[in-house]
Amino acid sequence: MSYAISGECCADASCVAVCPMNSIHPAPGEPGFGTGASLFIDPRTCIDCGACADICPVDAAQPADRSAPDDVERNAAYFADRVPLDGLDLDAWEPPSYETWGGGPRRVLVVGAGPAGMYATRELLLRTTAEVTLVDRFDRVGGLVRFGVAPDHPRTKQIISTFERIVQHPRVRWRPRTEAAGLTGYDAVIHAVGAYESRRLGYPGECTAEEFVAWYNGRPGATLPVDLTGPRAVVVGNGNVALDLARLLLSDERRLNAMDVSPEVRRTLATSGIKEVVLLGRRGPEEAAYTQSALEELLATAGDRVDLRYHARATGWTEEGLRLDTGETIAAGNLFSAIGFAGRPIDGLPFDAERGIVPNVRGAVVDRPGHYVAGWIKRGARGGIGVNKACAQETVMTLVSSSRGAVSPGS
Numbered sequence: 490m491s492y493a494i495s496g497e498c499c500a501d502a503s504c505v506a507v508c509p510m511n512s513i514h515p516a517p518g519e520p521g522f523g524t525g526a527s528l529f530i531d532p533r534t535c536i537d538c539g540a541c542a543d544i545c546p547v548d549a550a551q552p553a554d555r556s557a558p559d560d561v562e563r564n565a566a567y568f569a570d571r572v573p574l575d576g577l578d579l580d581a582w583e584p585p586s587y588e589t590w591g592g593g594p595r596r597v598l599v600v601g602a603g604p605a606g607m608y609a610t611r612e613l614l615l616r617t618t619a620e621v622t623l624v625d626r627f628d629r630v631g632g633l634v635r636f637g638v639a640p641d642h643p644r645t646k647q648i649i650s651t652f653e654r655i656v657q658h659p660r661v662r663w664r665p666r667t668e669a670a671g672l673t674g675y676d677a678v679i680h681a682v683g684a685y686e687s688r689r690l691g692y693p694g695e696c697t698a699e700e701f702v703a704w705y706n707g708r709p710g711a712t713l714p715v716d717l718t719g720p721r722a723v724v725v726g727n728g729n730v731a732l733d734l735a736r737l738l739l740s741d742e743r744r745l746n747a748m749d750v751s752p753e754v755r756r757t758l759a760t761s762g763i764k765e766v767v768l769l770g771r772r773g774p775e776e777a778a779y780t781q782s783a784l785e786e787l788l789a790t791a792g793d794r795v796d797l798r799y800h801a802r803a804t805g806w807t808e809e810g811l812r813l814d815t816g817e818t819i820a821a822g823n824l825f826s827a828i829g830f831a832g833r834p835i836d837g838l839p840f841d842a843e844r845g846i847v848p849n850v851r852g853a854v855v856d857r858p859g860h861y862v863a864g865w866i867k868r869g870a871r872g873g874i875g876v877n878k879a880c881a882q883e884t885v886m887t888l889v890s891s892s893r894g895a896v897s898p899g900s
């Protein structure tokens with residue numbers, strides 16, 4: 490499924506900036522923009538991330554299956570005679586456009602090859618003459634798109650192939666399985682290391698979203714820390730990640746067979762004892778962080794085996810199950826928590842432990858000239874893939890307009 494824009498479109502183009510695939514046109518500067526006509530989404534390249542719908546001020550961007558057939562048709566028709574663009578096509582890029590650095594190419598280190606690091610790299614290539622060294626602790630690009638996004642959302646994961654093309658650029662030196670410590674001699678460092686540490690309830694036997702998601706997505710070294718005994722599991726949390734967990738736990742063999750997961754993951758989920766999932770939120774449904782489309786997907790997958798509970802907090806986990814502040818105990822064999830993610834401190838940089846971010850002003854790390862942040866470590870663990878595009882652009886803009894001296898990561 491893709492998204493489509495209706496005739497209600499106000500053409501303020503905020504969706505153009507956040508679309509990770511450059512699927513929305515006409516963009517500012519293109520023929521037809523600013524003429525009062527609507528913008529359109531190319532269904533051939535849309536990865537269904539929903540960034541346009543989140544930011545649209547007039548709710549004109551909607552999933553195609555909830556749009557009027559005429560709108561879906563108009564969006565597709567606009568692109569019928571146009572070659573698909575993905576905005577990351579190296580051949581189509583403009584020449585470097587910043588003069589602010591003067592002289593020859595500068596060396597920039599980008600730490601982290603998730604969406605924020607990839608968009609920052611792209612922006613540096615597009616707008617400057619910089620040589621970019623891109624490092625990641627893992628051997629492949631993608632970050633949480635690879636190791637977070639659920640395996641039954643293959644369309645969303647498609648963006649990884651465009652990220653893979655960025656590292657082929659002659660001005661990019663891609664160093665997988667590398668951490669920043671010890672790398673020196675860069676004019677600027679962009680830390681795009683994400684915020685992947687799960688917040689915990691703190692009960693023994695709890696399986697966090699980070700642990701479960703890393704396991705089913707095959708992150709190197711990740712194992713399932715619990716046996717899936719069931720027959721009932723409680724998932725504490727009311728965001729889209731909590732719904733991902735519930736959907737995966739309740740997927741039948743047919744759904745599992747269609748997913749790109751390892752045989753071990755498929756077998757473990759298919760034979761798990763979990764037959765029912767209770768989703769627990771401390772606030773009401775109207776305040777839940779999940780999106781309506783994620784809820785509909787869960788209910789379509791296993792609506793008869795999902796129990797949505799609201800207005801209750803967990804107070805303890807025992808052999809009988811999860812104790813609540815209402816006095817009730819939910820009998821359950823497994824406890825999962827999906828109550829948010831936070832960043833980790835980075836050596837040599839200030840850290841805001843409460844927000845789990847590196848304090849910054851438009852991406853420039855406070856009191857650490859030459860150091861910048863982008864993505865979740867800059868703004869906190871919120872927002873989908875597309876939001877990181879505008880976020881990384883802001884950081885690169887800040888970087889090129891600041892004066893710099895040579896720095897070493899962690900110095």
Ligand SMILES: Cc1cc2nc3c(=O)[nH]c(=O)nc-3n(C[C@H](O)[C@H](O)[C@H](O)COP(=O)(O)OP(=O)(O)OC[C@H]3O[C@@H](n4cnc5c(N)ncnc54)[C@H](O)[C@@H]3O)c2cc1C
Binds near residue numbers: 830
């Ligand atoms: C479970 C889950 C599911 C999600 N599903 C969706 C979805 O379906 N659709 C959607 O739009 N958004 C989804 N999101 C949100 C999306 O994944 C984030 O917006 C995005 O990944 C954040 O990008 P980032 O680059 O800041 O961080 P990350 O994606 O976490 O990338 C950070 C990168 O830095 C690397 N790194 C970390 N520390 C170091 C170090 N010291 N040295 C070198 N490298 C390092 C990591 O290996 C990683 O590759 C999901 C998030 C989660 C947690």
